[in-house]
Amino acid sequence: MGINLIETVELASDTASIEFASVPQDGLDLYIEISGRTSENGDYTVRVAFNNDTTNSNYYRMFLSVNNTSATATSNADRLFGGLTVNGYTSPIHNTLTARIFAYTSNYNKGYLTQFQSSDDGSSYRQMQTAGEWANSSAIETIALIPEGNFLANSVASLYTITAD
C-alpha cells in the first residue's frame, strides 16, 4: 500500500480552518483533497499554513487560471492554495481542490502543486493550478487550510501520505 489515508475531516458546521495536527513522518509525499465551499465570494480564497507559519513572505507561488472568458498567470509571495467558491453559489454545489506536497520531511524548501475547479450554477467557471514553495527546511508536521471567511458545513478534506512500502 503506497498511499495511506491519514485523516478525513468533515465539517458539521461553518468553520474557520481545517487542520491536520499530526502529519506522519514516514512518507515520501503528501496528498490532500478537499470537496467543499467557502463563505467568501472569491476565486482565490484558500490558503495554507505549514507548521503554523502564516507569514506570506515565507511562501511563493505562481498560479495559472482559466475561467469562461480568459486565462491569466501571475506570481508573488502568498500562501494561496486555491479557491472553492465563485460568485457565492449555494449548496449543493461543492467544488474540488487537490494538492501534492513533495518531499515534506526533507531538509530543503518544500514545494507543492495544487489544482482546483469551481463553478456556479451556469454563468461562471474557473479552473486553476498553482505551484508553490515554502521557504523552510523543517519537516512539515502540521497543515492548516485557512479560507477567507469560513469553510461551510459539509466541506470534507482528506490527508494522505504516499509511502515507499
Next chain:
Amino acid sequence: MATYTHIATVEKTSASSTIVFNNIPQSYQDIVFHCDMLGTTNDYVYMRVNGVTSSSYSNLEWYGNSSQAVYSFSFMPLAWSNAILSSSSRAKAVVEFLDYSDSNKNPNPITQHGNPYDGRMGGGSGRYKNSAAVTRVDFITSSGNFAVGSKIHLFGIEA
C-alpha cells in the same frame, strides 16, 4: 482513492543528464511519476518513451509565467517539454500514463508541473505516435544536468 504501489525511486548521487526507468512492470492499470528535480543550470526537462528518439511525439502544453498564460503545440522528438529546472529551486512535476501497458494504444502522458521561483508552471499532454506498451521512460535535460539530490518516484496504480 486509487491504490498506489511504489515501484522505484531514482535519486541522483552524481550529476548527469538522464534519469531512466527501465523494465517497468506491466501489471498495473496506470503509472505515475512524482518528480522533485534540481538542475546544475537553468534548463528544461524532456521525456522519452521506450528509448525512441525519432520524431514520433507530439506535445501540447499550457503554462503560465509571471505575467501571462501561454499555450503551445509542437512536434518534437521528445514527448514532454514542460518542467523548467534551475540550480536554485526545485521543480516539481506529476506525470501520469493511463493504461500504459496496452500495446493497442498510443501512450499519452499528462503532466502538471511547476517551479514558482523560476517563473513557469502549468500542464501538458503528449502523444507517442506508436502503439506500444510503455516499458521504459527517460527524463532528459536539454543541455545541463540533473543535480545531486534530484529524485523521481515511480508508482503503479492498481485497477
